[in-house]
Amino acid sequence: MNEDEYVLNDESVVNSHGFVLLNSAGRFERYNANPVMLFNHDGANLIGQMTGLRVEGTKLIGKAVYDEEDTLGAKCKRQAKKGILKGCSPGIIINAVELRTMPGGEERVTVTDWELCETSLVSVPSNRNALRLYNRQGVEIPDDQVKLSIEALLNVNKKTEEEMKEIILTSEAYVALGLKSNEADGKSISAAIMELQARVEKAEKELEDQRKLKANELVALAIKDGRITADKKEAFEKLALADYDTAKSTLEAIPAKESLGAKVTHSTGKTAIADERKDWTYLKWAKEDPEGLKKMKAEAPEAFEELKKHIR
Known part of the structure; x- marks a missing residue:
């Protein structure tokens, strides 16, 4: 890092408020639209901008751009170059917190959703990675109330998880799902x-x-x-x-279409049934009912000609 760059957050460090801030959980859209840099989190002391935010390893880093026309801004730049002013602190809004177990078994309160509101250069950081908390209305949360605010968010998340885990099923539902009650x-x-x-x-x-x-x-x-x-x-x-x-x-x-056989009356005067003669050939007609064949030729010439096509 050069002399104008500062570490805003190190997610490997538990801050003095007792929690870890995940870099990947940060929201920066509104901040990037107006990346203000204050002195000691005082809105009246605007000394420039903190831009070019990036993550390197576990650290969130930004570059300070000083307003040198401002007396305090110029002073902060001089002190930063001399290595006198080294502290940087983010001002954030916390939206979600959860308790996570580390690989070594240690439990850490971890912020899993937060928004960056402002950054500040600070003369006396309160911890290794100092920060200032705001509520969703943008009002600063006093240090003595930070712990209560974090605990409240943690309890809300815990209650939600417990409600999700607690599922009550009827006996019929157990049977339908093929489950035992335990x-x-x-x-x-x-x-x-x-x-x-x-x-x-x-x-x-x-x-x-x-x-x-x-x-x-x-x-x-x-x-x-x-x-x-x-x-x-x-x-x-x-x-x-x-x-x-x-x-x-x-x-x-809808009436079914009659077969050829059904159009002809048997020589005996009995009407032929379609199913009886549907497979009759010309030769079978000539052998079994020659009179009926003659009648077919006279009364149903089209059927007769069709029958002749299949003489065998």
Whole structure:
């Protein structure tokens, strides 16, 4: 660092207020729009700006730009160059705090959400990384109330976590999730819900596939029976998916197309049933009912010509 650079925060250090300030948890948008640098956190003593904030390792560093036209600003610059004025202190608003366990087992109060309001050069830092706290209205919090403010935030977070962990389920819910009453912690419930959701999605897909198959079969049969033409297939499939019963009753109300055999009367005078003669060939007609074949030629010439195409 050069003589104009200062350490605003070192997240490896527990300050005199008893907490650690995480650099990554800081909000700097409003500060960067107006990066004021004060002397001893006094708004009346504006001595310049602290710009170019950056993180190096565990340290948050800024560069001081002095207002040398201001008497105090010029004085601070001279003293900083001489190594007399070394202290820098951030003024912050704390939004969230939690208790974290360090690798060595030590518990530390850790600020996980904070906003930088101003920076100050200070003649006598109160600790290795001095800072000044403000509430959300921008009013300074006296040192003797800082601990209470931190504890209040810590209790709010702790209460929220406890409320999230405390989940009450009915006996029916235990059965539905496949859990025992002594397994009702957040992780096991979350896992059971995810598994149940996967089963539901699978069942819904299988049901949808069955609905599509049923609709397709209904429409295919209607086309085969001559109730509708192939160009109506898509429209009736959509109707069947939306309302199967209505589609079924609509298709059944449409008369089926008669087969060739049904158009001809047997020589005995008995009307032929379509299913009886649907597979009859020309030769079978000639052998089994030659009179009926003659009648077909006279009364249904189109059917007769169609039959002749398949003589075998």
